[in-house]
Amino acid sequence: xxxxxxxxxxxxxxxxxxxxxxxxxxxxxxxxxxxxxxxxxxxxxxxxxxxxxxxxxxxxxxxxxxxxxxxxxxxxxxxxxxxxxxxxxxxxxxxxxxxxxxxxxxxxxxxxxxxxxxxxxxxxxxxxxxxxxxxxxxxxxxxxxxxxxxxxxxxxxxxxxxxxxx
Numbered sequence: 413x414x415x416x417x418x419x420x421x422x423x424x425x426x427x428x429x430x431x432x433x434x435x436x437x438x439x440x441x442x443x444x445x446x447x448x449x450x451x452x453x454x455x456x457x458x459x460x461x462x463x464x465x466x467x468x469x470x471x472x473x474x475x476x477x478x479x480x481x482x483x484x485x486x487x488x489x490x491x492x493x494x495x496x497x498x499x500x501x502x503x504x505x506x507x508x509x510x511x512x513x514x515x516x517x518x519x520x521x522x523x524x525x526x527x528x529x530x531x532x533x534x535x536x537x538x539x540x541x542x543x544x545x546x547x548x549x550x551x552x553x554x555x556x557x558x559x560x561x562x563x564x565x566x567x568x569x570x571x572x573x574x575x576x577x578x
Contacts, residue, residue: 413516413528413530413531413533413534414516414530414533414534415513415516415530416513416516417507417508417511417512417513417516420507420533420537421504421507421508423537424500424503424504424533424536424537425504427537427540427541428496428497428500430544430561430562431461431496431500431540431544432493432496432497433559433561434544434547434548434551434558434559434561435458435489435492435493435496436489436493436559437551437556437557437558437559438454438455438458438489438551438556439489439556440488440489442454442554442555442556443455443458443489445554447550447553447554451550452546453550454547454550454551454554455485455489455492456485457543457546457547457550458492458496458547459485459486459492460543461496461539461540461543461544462480462492462495462496462499463478463480463481463483464536464539464540465480465496465499465500465502465503465536466478466479466480466481466499466502466503467480467481468522468532468535468536468539469503469506471520471521471522471523472520472522472527472529472532473510473520474503474506474507474510474511475506479499480495480499503536507533511529515529516528516529516530516533517529517530520532522535544561548561
């Protein structure tokens, strides 16, 4: 749970970079492929990550409305990335304007539960990381290059002349 807005904003910006790195490795040819009927496509997961910025933001009282609710997935990956970046920037700006370090212990109703505002910020980070992880598995199955997020990927180890760990 965050106790500092600045700590959240610093980490949020790092996570934004990681998400854009991953989204940038998707392809128009594979973005809508469903590897199994019970598994979302890469573009659906990327859009879910993006929509969550305003959905959780609204539920937490940061936004008046959920600006991305029920909007269709953008037609191209560059449009999706631009939408993600714009709304992540809006989320960070709004957190900075509306919340303070001293009110991160205040509770908000989130999905029928009472969460501290600091927990909301933590869940925003964890939720995005969780779905990026799902995306990397699908990317591997579709033969796409997976970028390193919290360390080198198999391809990055190989490009450094080192064996990838099994």
